[in-house]
Amino acid sequence: MPVEEELARVSPEKDMLLTIGVFDGVHLGHKYLISTLLEQAKQRDLLTGVVTFQQHPHDLLSPQTRLPFLTDITERSQLLTNEGVDEIIPLTFTKELSRLNAYQFVNLLQKHLRMRGLVIGPDFSLGRNREGDTETLRGLGQEMNFSVTVVPPMTKNGESVSSTVIRKAISDGDMKKVTRLAGRPFSLHGRVIMGTGRGTKLNFPTANLEINPEHAIPPDGVYASWAFADGKKYRSMTNIGKCPTFGNYKRTVEVYIIGYNGNLYGQELKIDIIERLRNERKFDSVEELTEQIAKDIKQGEVILETADGQRV
Numbered sequence: 001m002p003v004e005e006e007l008a009r010v011s012p013e014k015d016m017l018l019t020i021g022v023f024d025g026v027h028l029g030h031k032y033l034i035s036t037l038l039e040q041a042k043q044r045d046l047l048t049g050v051v052t053f054q055q056h057p058h059d060l061l062s063p064q065t066r067l068p069f070l071t072d073i074t075e076r077s078q079l080l081t082n083e084g085v086d087e088i089i090p091l092t093f094t095k096e097l098s099r100l101n102a103y104q105f106v107n108l109l110q111k112h113l114r115m116r117g118l119v120i121g122p123d124f125s126l127g128r129n130r131e132g133d134t135e136t137l138r139g140l141g142q143e144m145n146f147s148v149t150v151v152p153p154m155t156k157n158g159e160s161v162s163s164t165v166i167r168k169a170i171s172d173g174d175m176k177k178v179t180r181l182a183g184r185p186f187s188l189h190g191r192v193i194m195g196t197g198r199g200t201k202l203n204f205p206t207a208n209l210e211i212n213p214e215h216a217i218p219p220d221g222v223y224a225s226w227a228f229a230d231g232k233k234y235r236s237m238t239n240i241g242k243c244p245t246f247g248n249y250k251r252t253v254e255v256y257i258i259g260y261n262g263n264l265y266g267q268e269l270k271i272d273i274i275e276r277l278r279n280e281r282k283f284d285s286v287e288e289l290t291e292q293i294a295k296d297i298k299q300g301e302v303i304l305e306t307a308d309g310q311r312v
Helices: 002-008 028-044 055-062 074-082 102-113 136-144 161-170 175-182 286-309
Strands: 015-021 045-053 087-091 115-120 149-152 186-193 207-210 222-227 232-241 252-257 270-278
Touching: 002 087, 002 102, 015 102, 028 045, 028 115, 028 175, 045 074, 045 102, 045 175, 055 270, 074 087, 074 136, 087 222, 102 136, 115 136, 136 149, 161 175, 175 186, 175 222, 175 270, 207 270, 232 270, 232 286
Parallel strands: 015 045, 015 115, 045 087, 115 149
Antiparallel strands: 186 207, 186 270, 207 252, 222 232, 222 270, 232 252
C-alpha cells in the first residue's frame, strides 16, 4: 500500500499532534490553525506534524475541473517548516487512498505517526465519501484515544480567508488582496529560458520564465514585482501575456530586472508579484511601446518603494 509506505518513512521519536490538509498557499487562515497546533503540542509535549498531499485531491476526484495550485509541494513544505512544524508528511493522493474509510485512515496515522490528536477546521473531513467529518472524528477519538480540536476559520473584513478566495483574487489581478489574505506576496518561480530577444532590442532585456502550467497565474498585464537573483532582491517589472504589439504569440511571463546585468539563462528565478499596473495592450509603434515601458517602470518603482513598508 503506497500510503502506508509513505507514512512508514517518518518514524517519529515520540507521539504527535497532527493536522491534515492540502494547505495550498499556506495563507493566514492556515497559519492561524497551525499556531493552535503548535501551542497545544507544546502544552502536551508532543511533536507536530502536517499531513499534506503531493497534489490536490480534487484533481483525482474531479479531473474535469482541475484547480490551479498556489504553491507546489516544495514551496508549501518550506513554508510549513518556516512556521515551526516538526514534520511535513506529503502523501500521494491515489484512488487507493480515496477508498479508505475514516477509521482505516486514522488507524494508519496512529500506527505509523503515533498520532495522539488532530487539529482541524470546522469544514474538515477525511475518508471515503468525506465520511470523517468533525462529529465522526470526535466519536473515533473517544473510541481510539485521540483528541480532536476544531479551529474556527479566520476572517478578514467579514470574508473567510481561504485558498478559493485567494485563487479568485489572483484571477481578478487583485494582488493587494492576495497579499493581505496570504500574509505575503504571491510568488511565481521557474527556470529562465531563451526568449525572442525583443526586450534586449528595446533596451529592456527580460528573463522569460518557464512556469508550471498547473500553477495559478494572474491575468495578462503589467505588474510591479520583486525578483530574487544571485541571493539579492531587485525591483522588477513583470509582463504576463502574448506581446500583441509584435503579433500573436504564446502566453509568456517575462521579467525585466531593474539594475541587473548578469546572465540568468538556465537558472531558477523567483518573483513576488506586488501590484497590477495595467492591462496588456497592442501599441501602434515600437516607440510608443518603449515610452510606455519607461512610464511603467517609474510607476512600479514608486509602488515597490512603499509596498508593505519595504524600502530598497
